[in-house]
Amino acid sequence: MKAKKGFKLRNVCNENIIVADGIENIDFSRIISMNESAAYLWRNIQEQEFDADRLVSLLLEEYEIDEASARTDVDQLIVKWKEAGIIE
Amino acid sequence: MDCETRMMANEVFLPQVVQILNEGHTVTLPLRGRSMRPFLEDGRDKAILAAVKEAPRVGDAVLAEISKGHFVLHRIVKIKGDRVTLRGDGNLGTESCRIQDIKAFAIAFYRKGRNEPDSVKGWKWRIYSWWWMRLLPIRRYLLFAFHPHIPQRLLNKIKRK
Numbered sequence: 001m002k003a004k005k006g007f008k009l010r011n012v013c014n015e016n017i018i019v020a021d022g023i024e025n026i027d028f029s030r031i032i033s034m035n036e037s038a039a040y041l042w043r044n045i046q047e048q049e050f051d052a053d054r055l056v057s058l059l060l061e062e063y064e065i066d067e068a069s070a071r072t073d074v075d076q077l078i079v080k081w082k083e084a085g086i087i088e
Numbered sequence: 089m090d091c092e093t094r095m096m097a098n099e100v101f102l103p104q105v106v107q108i109l110n111e112g113h114t115v116t117l118p119l120r121g122r123s124m125r126p127f128l129e130d131g132r133d134k135a136i137l138a139a140v141k142e143a144p145r146v147g148d149a150v151l152a153e154i155s156k157g158h159f160v161l162h163r164i165v166k167i168k169g170d171r172v173t174l175r176g177d178g179n180l181g182t183e184s185c186r187i188q189d190i191k192a193f194a195i196a197f198y199r200k201g202r203n204e205p206d207s208v209k210g211w212k213w214r215i216y217s218w219w220w221m222r223l224l225p226i227r228r229y230l231l232f233a234f235h236p237h238i239p240q241r242l243l244n245k246i247k248r249k
Contacts, residue, residue, distance in 0.1 A: 012104050013096045027116040028106060029134050031092075 001078070005087045009034070018042075018086060022030060032084050035061060036075055039075055099157030106191045109139040114195065122163065123176030124149070126234040127197070127216055134162060134198040136205055144172065144190050144232075147217055149208065151192040154183045161194060165221070177220055180228055 001067045002007040007050050016039035023070035034042060037059065052074050059070040105115050109170055115137050143149055149163050152174055160183060166173035170187040176244050196205035197213070208213050223230060 012108075013101050015096075021103075023113075025114045025116055025136065027238045063239055081236070 001050055001087050002048070003042065003050075004086050004088050007048075009039055009042055018084075021068065037073070041077070098159050102159045102191075105137070106139075107191050109137060112139070114138045114199070115192075119161070123160065123178045125178030125218070125231065126153075127177060127213075128199070130202065135194045136196040136198075137192040138195045140190055140193060144187065144193070147221065149194040150190045151194070152183075152185045153189045153191055154185045159191070163217075163221075164190075169194070178231060180231075185198070244249075 007018050008021055008083050010019045011017075016034040016036070018034065019026055041055050041058055045054065052071070053076070055074040056070045059065065059074065060067060065068075065073075068070060078087070080084060089240055105117065108115055116134050117137060118131070119128055119133050119135055120130055121129045128135070135149075143163075144167065146164050146167060149161060151159055151161050152172070153159050154174070160174065160176065162174040162179070162183065163174040164172055165175045165182065167187070171184060172187055173181045173182050173184050174188065194208060198205045208214075218225075
């Protein structure tokens with residue numbers, strides 16, 4: 001998988017929101033926001049191929065959680081990112 | 089996907105919106121408050137805002153910081169020198185600010201859940217604006233008549249019969 005180009009993270013009022021580069025209008029009535037750990041993963045998989053294992057190991061490096069729950073979180077996150085259309 | 093609505097404090101959020109506008113984006117914001125009724129309804133409608141690029145004029149709906157951290161999206165009713173008087177369409181009273189306190193223009197509105205915005209350059213907004221500003225002397229009665237509780241009360245009465 002790969003992060004689609006041009007989706008930049010941006011902090012607005014302590015919310016990590018995804019803003020598409022080159023998009024003229026930013027619609028705050030429907031915004032993609034990420035929690036701290038998702039934002040951390042997003043920053044670390046820019047411009048590279050990644051898979052679920054890579055995300056799991058990134059999570060384990062940064063947070064004190066067990067691998068099983070990291071994997072559950074990652075699986076859910078990948079589904080959400082796909083639905084949001086920000087990875088391909 | 090999970091969707092949730094998050095409310096943000098105007099005094100923190102809107103300065104960041106202004107910054108985004110000044111980077112050249114436009115921004116769509118859900119509207120809160122009843123001060124731009126009857127055209128714009130609280131929680132229902134959205135505004136598209138753009139940075140201030142030209143001189144504001146009477147009749148423009150603008151985002152203004154009328155005091156530190158206090159923003160309103162109201163219509164300009166008077167400009168004298170650098171003093172601007174604003175009045176929400178749903179209000180009777182006015183606010184005033186300086187011309188440099190005008191932070192953004194409303195350029196269009198999404199109303200009634202539609203996907204197509206009504207531009208402030210379009211006939212609908214212009215005709216509404218023309219009438220609404222001229223009807224100011226009887227505005228208090230119009231607002232009362234347009235108040236959502238009135239039709240509701242009538243409906244309830246009919247139902248009871």
